[in-house]
Amino acid sequence: MVTDKDGYMHLIQYLTEHLGLFETPDSQQLCSETVMEWFEDQLSAQIIMVCGQNPSLTFEQRNTVIREIDAIIYDLEEILAKVASHKATQAQILFITEFSGLIKNLFDQEIARLEPVE
Template sequence: MALFESAQKEHSGEQTIEDIVMDLIATHIMAVFEQNPELESDVRFQLLKDADAVVADLNEVLAGVWRYYPTNQQIRFLEEYIGLVKNLFDTAISSY
């Protein structure tokens, strides 16, 4: 992923790629739960497991830069990517 080759190792006072991914996933999962209050606890638990798997996959792909500080372009990519993951969750829930 060439986009992430320019991540910065030095502390810039901002969040790391890991921090951003975790915050975005948490925000989107909370939105899914708020939009679907009728979800049973086993479905919620499965969604949390799936979200953890997304984080683990991103960690694996971005392992070399996981604790680096992202550029604005990298943040936008992560926002779009995780937004698409939320859309997949929404679609799965609607067919549940």
């Protein structure tokens, strides 16, 4: 649905270009949750919104969305392997929130392209 689209590849490239943001200097204020926990929380919230905004999605389409999110989480774990378990900073949280919103936009675009279900 989205992981095979150019937009997703551009977002992954955007993330890799900003990996320096995830190198946390000791002097920065850290949150209690890790980088990966923030990604998981934000992506979960976005997908709940996607499904809530599209009640006409079939069970199969919702399952496709869930499988796609699982694939995205896997990709993030691979890319962020060295920092996934580090406590997040405020700047990282802002980036994660923005990135998760962009992922939601990809889903919104793909769902809009689906033919209406009769």
